[in-house]
Amino acid sequence: MSKAMGSRYSIEGSQELAEYFDFVKDLLDSDVVNEMKNYRHHYSTTCFQHSLNVSYYNYLVCKKLGLDARSAARAGLLHDLFLYDWRTTQRKRGEKPHGMRHPQIALENAKEHFTVDKREEDMIVKHMWPLTVKLPKYAESYVIVATDKYSAALEISMHIGRLMKNKAKRIRQRKAS
Ligand SMILES: [Fe+2]
Numbered sequence: 001m002s003k004a005m006g007s008r009y010s011i012e013g014s015q016e017l018a019e020y021f022d023f024v025k026d027l028l029d030s031d032v033v034n035e036m037k038n039y040r041h042h043y044s045t046t047c048f049q050h051s052l053n054v055s056y057y058n059y060l061v062c063k064k065l066g067l068d069a070r071s072a073a074r075a076g077l078l079h080d081l082f083l084y085d086w087r088t089t090q091r092k093r094g095e096k097p098h099g100m101r102h103p104q105i106a107l108e109n110a111k112e113h114f115t116v117d118k119r120e121e122d123m124i125v126k127h128m129w130p131l132t133v134k135l136p137k138y139a140e141s142y143v144i145v146a147t148d149k150y151s152a153a154l155e156i157s158m159h160i161g162r163l164m165k166n167k168a169k170r171i172r173q174r175k176a177s
């Protein structure tokens with residue numbers, strides 16, 4: 001059972017998310033998307049969980065705004081499909097830093113495995129804007145720029161929250177003994 005961080009609904013089993021699940025089911029069933037579970041992204045959050053968070057919030061925001069919620073859900077799940085550990089992978093001579101090159105790698109991987117429409121393509125390749133200089137072409141691309149940052153902030157703050165909780169627990173145990 002998967003859940004976006006901060007959401008109480010399970011993606012596979014809840015009635016509230018039936019439409020969302022329908023949009024991304026084939027991606028969630030694929031080996032290549034599940035491969036993202038092997039890579040850590042923001043502290044304790046895997047690349048898969050981060051992509052699921054972006055996909056879910058992207059879907060909610062675009063649906064609320066009357067934008068293309070299906071493309072939002074799919075591009076969110078594929079936007080970081082770069083499939084390497086960016087902390088440990090050495091950059092080759094002449095290669096751009098990870099932050100600037102991974103959207104293109106994610107797009108190439110996404111296109112190799114799935115049908116990606118023009119809007120989804122723009123969302124994936126521009127999600128790091130303004131780091132990637134070209135202006136987003138669609139409203140949905142501006143939404144993913146925001147939901148990607150929002151999800152990263154959520155993941156980092158939840159990680160810090162867990163650390164603080166564990167620290168407080170250790171202090172309490174030390175005092176009690
Ligand atoms: Fe990214």
Ligand SMILES: [Fe+2]
Pocket residue numbers: 050054079080148
């Ligand atoms: Fe991301």
